[in-house]
Amino acid sequence: MAEPGSPRGQTRRLLSATKLSALLRPQHVVTIKDSASVDQTLRVLAAHRILSAPVVVGAGGACTEGGGGSATGPSGADKAPEVAGFIDIRDLLSSFLHEVDLKALADAKMLKRMRILEEQGARFAGKCIKDLRSLGSDGWFYPQHAAENASLREIIHDGFLHPKDSKRVVFGGTRSRQVVHRLALFDSAGHLSHVISQSDVIKYLYEHVDDMGPLADASITDNGFIKGAVISVRPETPALDAMVLMEEKNISAVAVVNAQGAIIGNFSISELRTIMAEHFGSLALPVGEFLALEHGTEYAGYAIPSSGSSPGGSNAAEELKRIEDSQAHRFAADRTMRRRESHPGYEVGQTLITCSPDASLHEVLDKIVANRLHRVYVCNDSLVPCGVVTLTDILHKLVDA
Template structure:
């Protein structure tokens, strides 16, 4: 290890080890969900608060999404977390994917709507695919627990606890949030990877030379990013994410340039009655979610010019060419505006030469969970996630 690398490691370890969890905590209202809640109730609570996950409780917790009353005689028992990914994964287990694959889009939509209506009434504790994308920690321990311990033992290598017992089939080696409970068992805080990243960003001057190192040098540019085309059905993109155990895929055009991001976060406001829209192509689904239209399908490949045999055909060809030119010009203006404009997103990317500091700037300012690393042609060659950053910080 060089002198510079040694200094970098010492400064970073000092920041992570000297910081206690209590320094990261802020007053907050913790939303929880009863284990007897239905899928429909759970989706509505998550959407109303624009959150991806919430702790699940049993006992005298009142209605779904409502914390127990102050001074309640008995605190609710915390039994796990429920998140959008659990719900969507369970839905995938409820439907016949092979039958859907052979169906046309309108039939797919009908099947998904019918299945979604039945799925909405299920109780969340009876779902097949439930995870533990959360970890539980006694609040009093926050007084003496370092940020490094929370990152390593909490988020990256969570230990089994008696409180993480909410049934299901999914197991995760990494979790994205942890809940603190007081001596009476009441939930006091939920802290996420984003909260930790924000704290570290606010103290980036104490991070040492690592903050100015390029993400290529750090190891975030790996040359392969899992992606789909905009015409891929949203449901198929979800199946791919489930198979790969990832929470997002890049959406790329025919040239391989990124035009969007399809992630679990994009589904945070979905309701069971909207499941039919998962039959739509990803490009249209994202555009619909962001209140715009995806014009990509109206743009022919370059050099295409349909032949005509009479005046009427020639007139139609001219009209089509003009329409195609309008759509192409419109799409070009969108691409010149910013990546993601075609599907209504503001897609934040970075170059392989960007520093970790620059990437953290983008993540914190835009409240992101990932940043795609792209070359000059906007072809993705890497992705930097919050989990990746925490791994690198602990390794350093």
């Protein structure tokens, strides 16, 4: 155990002395009925710009194809609804991947892929969320009276990082979580009163970073955050393939890197928070173009497209290399660079926030809170990512300190 006066001891003291009640503020909790359709669920999440919501068992019969039942649960009802778990964008997209024939898509050119995905998306939109194949439990439930008196360290360790119900399977789904990103509190009557996320905890800790002692001033390298290779894709990789990779690796994001390995974008679940079922066809697009469209711009990498060809076709990689090697492309790229602000991520319409291996934990927390991020990529002077610091990584470090 860390000595009280040591750097680790200061962090431990901060977490142990702080009660969860210090983080609680009045809030409206958005819930979704288990009888809601995929389409209704996506629209509720997009309208509130949230990645997940608690699911309650709604009154009435099962949801039928075409969407039956209200997406949101009754607000202020006298009788507390039965809570089934959480549902998030990742659950929905993972379930959609199980609906499509990935091999058939791999053999199809981009336009045919888009048509297949649009057709599958239209059918998937009407499915009832409680009947989906891949559902998880990316959340934890806690009685409010107990949570208010629990220390922040207990909440982080027992709630987010080692949830007691991590093996619980909701709705008969297939996904379980070793780590969760949010917890919901319910009052004595069983009504949901708060949803606390990892981001909320990180923000509170940042506001009290001076109480963390030397740990906050140590570099992320010295704190052991840089470990293993950063999983990445090229911008010409279809967005659907990037999603499949994320599912296989059980991660929430991949870096998008150019031919030199420099990061030019971040493709994450957060980027998909406003996607609708009718937009699933766009997942056939190259991930660089998909991100650019999401951010209302054009992908700069396609400044000089080849006549009669599409960057997302079956020979996309070869075609892009030929374009990159051409004199015309180099001229166009130079002119584009002069026209555009060349900050990291500009090519896909993002503003990437990165840090160096020498950055302190305090500096990384500042970037995360100021920009409302879930991760920061650690890059060298050439913007080649050598690590990534996530909210979960930070909580693990702090609670183990």
